[in-house]
Amino acid sequence: MLRALRRSGAVRTPSDLSALPFRVDRDRVAASPFFSRLGGVTQVVSPTGSGLLLHNRLTHSLKVAQIARGIAERLIADPAAGRLVTKLGGLDVDVVEAASLAHDLGHPPFGHLGEQVLDRLARNRFGLADGFEGNAQSFRIITTTDPGGPVATGLDLTAAVRASVLKYPWTRLSRPQPHPRTMSPPPRGASEPEDSPGTGSAKFSVYVTELDDLAQARAPFVGRLPNWQQTVEAAVMDTADDIAYAIHDLDDFHRVGVLQHATVWAELHGWRSRSIALGALPDADLAARARQPGHALEGLRRRLHLRDSWIVDDDAFDAAVSRVEREVVDSLLAVPFDGSTEAEQTVARFSTSWTSRLVAGVRVLAEPTTRSANIVLAPQQWHDVQVLKFIHRHFVLLRPDLALQQRGQARLLTTLVEALEQWLTDRMEAARLPRRLHDLVELAGQEYQELASTEPRLLTGPTGEVPAGRDAVYALARGRAVVDFVASLSDRQAVALMDALSGRSGQTWADALVL
Structure with missing residues (x-):
């Protein structure tokens, strides 16, 4: 069966505890040090x-x-949905569980902030056209850089699980052709960032070094799904990711007292009480008054109309704001979290009831728009998620104290990358490189030399020039190795390694996983 095909062609190894191929994949991901990290x-x-x-x-x-x-x-228990997902390529609970455990393996230290910093450094400092993307790094880990599998590189997972990790089954610039970013409208994540034209898709799940794995993982779905569309199992994982993110981040910041009842209520009630007047404001006036209650939420409503006209509905948006005000603001946030049993039970009830409500809204579409997958939330639940995520962004991510911490983390990662590159280029110290970094340089060197000899245009950097000569290709490989190495660190490891490289640490030995 193509879905169960592994890169190596192996069926099962003696160390695998299960005879079920997709359960084996789930076990391999769970046992990975990248997962523990x-x-x-x-x-x-x-x-x-x-x-x-x-x-x-x-x-x-x-x-x-x-x-x-x-x-x-x-979905499997629903006969109609079950028949449709089988036609679309299949749905297995072990596959979606394995993909869910693997989907964030590539996130670097300090989360999305680290992702942005490493992407900028990869493109601008090292000339890597792919840059860095957390989803693509996850795919690279399970196929290439995780040494814990039964073969030399990667975890040797089945095609179905590898395909289900591909939230955005394309590279930044080159594959598939025509590239999804040229579609109108482009799939979610495929368009270029407004502030970085010409750099390729904002989101993507594959580097050019993993094109063979992309082709093999997608082979079972040829003729069933467009080459830019998520598999059903990938869409289930993606939907679950959205639901979890929307709910548990509210739990977290209610617990630590960041989400305050008065300020969140003022924003939501301010929009509900003045929605007609706010809807009539010109965009410039709305932006100028963004700090006034209700204005930021009106900005969200307008962005949804521009971005997701296929599903956005003003009545559903209004109902979502009302529900969130009633069940989140006037219920969850009305009583400050004090660590008591009663407070814990309130949070648990909120989390479980909202999770159940959102999961109950999952639907299967036979012919989705390019902006959605075959697995979608019903319109009302979709709007609920947008409002929940708005609260998190507006009242947590935009806080100045978080920005202060993140600026320090960005500086730390930048300095760490620069220090590691200098170490790599120091001929007198090359023999004392961390063994993991040394191995990553060798691996990337082999990959980039092969690409340079077969498809050199895939290595074209920001200048549009194809790298020429062994030194230029090796410089790209060195950059990819440094990025791979830094992305594999935990927050604490990144700090400890930078302390050691800067001479601030008095310890002789740093964390063993770093060296």
Whole structure:
């Protein structure tokens, strides 16, 4: 069966505990040190010192897996939905669980902030046309850089699981052809960033070094799905990711007292009480008054109309704002979290009831628009998620104190990358490189030399020039190796390594996983 095909062609190894190929994949991901590392990687703020209060990437991934498995079981139990997903390429609960556990493996230290910093450095400092993208890094880990599988590189997962990790099944610039960013409208994530024209898709799940794995993973779905469309299993994972993110981040920041009843209520009630007047404001006036209650939420409504006209509806948006005001603001946030049993039970009831409501809204579409997948939320639940995510963005991500911390983290990562590059180019110290970094340089060197000899235009950097000569190709490989190495660190490891490289640490030995 093509879905169960592994890169190596192997069926099962003696160390695999299960005879079921997709359960084997789930076990391999769960046993990976890249998965364990997620316990020390930022979800929104650094997990260091947060104890039980805040999610990290590991607990987030576990919740995504739980929700994804629940969605898959519901769809399989529905005869009509089951027939449709079979026609579209299949749906297996172990596949969606494995994909959910693997989907954030590529997130670097400090979460999305780290992702932005590494992308900028990869493109501008190292000339890597691919740059860095957390989703593509996850795919690279399971196919290439994780050494824990039964073959030399990667975890040797089945085609179905590899395909289900591909939220955005295209490269930044080149594959497939025609590239999804040229479609009108482009799939979600495929368009170029407004502030970086010419750099390729904002989101993508494959680097050019993993094109063979992309082709093999997608082979079972040829003729069933467009080459830019998520598989059903990838869409289930993606939907579960959205649901988990929308709910548990509100839990987190209610617990630590960041979400204040008065300010969140003022924004939501301000929009509901003046929605008609706010809707009549010119865009410039709305932006100029963005700090006044209700104005930011009106900005969200307008962005949804521009971006997702296929589903956005003003009545559903109004109903979502009303529901969130009633059930989040006037219920969850009305009583400050004090750590008591009663407070914990309130949070648990909120989380479980909203998760159940959103999961119940999952639907299968035979012919979705280019802006959605075959698995979608019903319109009302979709609007609920948009409003929940708005609260998180507006009242957490835009806080000045978080920006202050992130500016420091960005500077740390930038300095760390520069220091590692200098170490790599120091001929006197090359023999004392961390073994993991040395191995990554060798791996990337082989990959980039092969691309340079077969498809050199895939290596075209920001200048549009094809790298010529062994030194130029090696420089690209060196950059990719540094990025791979830094992306594999936890928050604490990144800080410890920078302290050691800067001479601030008095310890002789740094964390063993760093060296």
